[in-house]
Amino acid sequence: MGQNGFGKTSFLNALKLLFTGSRNEPLRRAVQRRRMPTVQQYVLGAGDDWWGIMNRRARTDGETRCAVELRWTENGQAVTAERSWTIEGDTWQEQLEVQAGVTRFGDEAAQEFLDRRLPPDYVDFFFFDGEQIQALAEANRDTQQREMERILGIGAIDALREALKQADNGWQRNELKPEAKAELQRLEGSARAIFEELRTLEDNQANLEQEIEDDQEALRRVRRRIEGVSAYVHRHNEGELKEALRRVQAEFADGRERLSAELPRDVVLLANPSLVRRAIDRLDQVLRSDAGARGRVLETLTRTLPKRLFDGPDRPDPDIREGQRAFYKYKLVRLLEQDMTDAGSAMGANFAPDPQAGARARDQLAPYAEAEGLRSLRAEALRSLQQQAAELRKLEADLLNVGSLSEEDRKQFERYVEEREQLERALTDKQQRIGALQSELGQQQRKLDETKKRIIEIQNVVQAGGIARDKIELARRLRNLFSKLKDHRKKEQRETLESAINRHFKLLMTSHHLIDRIQVDDEFGLHYLDRDGHPIAMGALSAGMKQLMATALLWALSEASGKQVPVIIDTPLARIDARNQKAILTQYYPNAAAQVIVLPTDSELDARKLGLVAENVYTAFRLINPDGEHTIPMPVDVAELAAGL
Structure with missing residues (x-):
């Protein structure tokens, strides 16, 4: 301790x-x-x-x-x-x-x-901080399920299924035609590049959000300093001025935040109406051209012809194999797509979108060609912000003028105001950059989804020989088998876990009976029920009760893991009232594991509480740190501690 x-x-x-x-x-x-x-x-x-x-x-x-x-x-x-x-x-x-x-x-x-x-996934279930374990009880459903499946060994089945999936993909790849294999490799490379770009964008967004948070904190400090300087003014009309100042500050902040969210999406289009109109005129020419009509016909054929030919009821007799059908369907789609590309190229070397993309682009641009109302709205929002900024400066100056600040204090005030305005400009710029980043993230994610879809389409185009086909079918049957095994194991473990959690929770929670039973569903979600079987919302539970709930869960999970590992608990009695502390000390610690190490503060485990566990304590140490740099554990006699000596 x-x-x-x-x-x-x-x-x-x-x-x-x-x-x-x-x-x-x-x-x-x-x-x-x-x-x-x-x-x-x-x-x-x-x-x-x-x-x-x-x-x-x-x-x-x-x-x-x-x-x-x-x-x-x-x-x-x-x-x-x-x-x-x-x-x-x-x-x-x-x-x-x-x-x-x-x-x-x-x-x-x-x-x-x-x-x-002790597998890495198990570490946090055996070595944990008592103040933080309630996060396990509050965790969202997906997090709970992952944590429980890992500790119960069910996650290993998913690892096997994933390995079989990778093997299946590899065997399918080996059976692809050379041109399909080359296309698959190109798409996979593209998917990896997009994924890395997504990670970079997410890192940039996280860093920018951190900068915004830092700037907001700096802005709060500057505003407090401005208020501190203003505190020297006389009181005859200060209250009215400050009320007006707070109102304008709130309006200014709200308007800036709203505009910074809206402006990045369409500022370029709003600022260039003539360019938008020229682009629409060019798109109209493209879509009315013969090449455009040809592209639209090809787009319709690409969407309907492969399905009509290969998936319809009129099939040849004898029928071709499923792999052959998928291959010819893939080849037909590729030929039609190539013709669509050629049709797009015929529209002009400098501007040749495919017809479908051109039509979408025209629909998106059309509202901005005659968007005088929207432009006026944005301009008015900017003017309003400028007016509010000017009103803020005037109110602050008025606050100073009704007082008796020295020249030095007045200059200090002006420096604070300038710093505040710089921070506000920086915040507006960064919030606009966040909006642009989020838009780019969405575009990249859509590209990644589309690329993955094309990869799956190509992987399904397989003309496998007998041996390869047998391996692929065996891998798929094994994946289905492991899926059923996972469901069976989850059912077994769920029942065992639910029984253990309820048994341990009843030992720990002795003060009242708001929770009568804890139910573990098929996906390891936890539900708290009262004596009438009605669900109890998480918000109705106190912090101490959540910690007891999480302790019962950890106790049950460590039992289910079968690992003979010491349990180590920092701040063991945090947020738990005196009555339930006794249950933790007398029920949990002596039974949590063969060896339990607790790390309490001096006040957390006093002489009375030590007396409750003294007979189960093998040894005790007091931590001393005489110079603030080096901690030394000193052995102490448990009996003396329990006696208050």
Whole structure:
């Protein structure tokens, strides 16, 4: 036990770091309030928010190596696991070693050794913070399902099904005609490029959103400073001026936010009506041309002819195989699409959209050709913002004029106003860029979806030989078999899990009976029911009750996992009232695992509470940190602590 800041959470996170390494996303997400650092930032540090994994004093003193080491006994032999980092400047190297008896494992083999004892997916179910576990009870349905399927071993079946799917795709690829295989490779490369572009855009959006949040915080600080300077004014009409100032500020903020959301979508089209009209005229020429008519006919044929020929009731006798039908259908579609492309090319080298795209473009441009009303609306919104900005400056000046500020204070006020206006301009610009990014993200996602659709179409065009066809069919039957196995396992585990959760929850929740029963549905969603069987909304549950619910869930899941791993809990009694604390201390901790380590503060586990668990405590330590840089665990006598000595 120890005071806040003495290293209890660091101890917990060090153990997580040993088992999972520095790429662990939940660990990285926990160290910065606003955004998750990269692996590089997590190891080396990210400014004042996070100093990195090495002790700050050690790094200042020139140390270049840090490590986490754990020792335990397994099947009568000593085991030592150590994960270390060597840090020199902006470079670092991570190493993992395990010594089991006389056998030494390194890196991948060492990680495999640790994973067999405690898989990374299980770590957060055995090493956790009592203040944060209620998030498990509050998690959305998909998150709950993923977490439970992983700990219950059901997720492994999905991994097998995915491996079979990849094998199926590979066998189908090998049976494709050369031209179809080349097209498939091109599309897959295109899909990877689009996916990377999407990730880049998402990163840019996240960074921009962070900048906006920082600017908004800076803007709030500047406004508080302006209010502080204005506090020196006299009171004879200050109240009216401040009320008017608040009203105009609210109107200005609302108008700016609304305009920044609307303007990026159509500002170019609104600002260039003559260009829009010329584009519509050119599209009309294209769509009225012979090539345009030919393109429209080809588009209709592409949509209807393959289905009429190959999917209709009038089939040849004897019929062709399904693979042949899919192949000829694919070839016909490609020929028609090529003719459509040629038709588009005939429309002119400088402007040759396919007819369908041209018609869509014309429909989208048409509202902007005569959009005087919309242009006037946008212009009026801009004028209104300018007027409100001018009114804000005047009200602030009036506030100063009714007071008796010194010249120095007045200049300081003017600097604050200028800083505020710069921040507001920057915010407006960034919010417009966010709008543009979101639009581009939508376009890229549609491109990716269309590319994936084309990939699936090509993969289905297979003229497989006997052996390949048998392998493909076997893989598909196995996938269906594993799907049924997953459903069967889920049913079994659901019933076992529901029984265990209810049993443990009744032991922990002794103060009242708002929740009579917890129901686990077929998808592992949790439902809380009262004694009449009516559902209880999550919002009706207190924070302490949610934590007890999550504790019962973790208890049941750790039992179901079958792993003999110590349970380690930081801040074990957070948000739980005194009566339910007794149940946690006397029911959960003695039974949660063969070994349980709790990391309480001095006030959290006082002498009275220690007395409840003293007979189950093997050893206790008090954390001391005399210089604020080094924590030392000092053994203490449990009996003396329980006696209040």
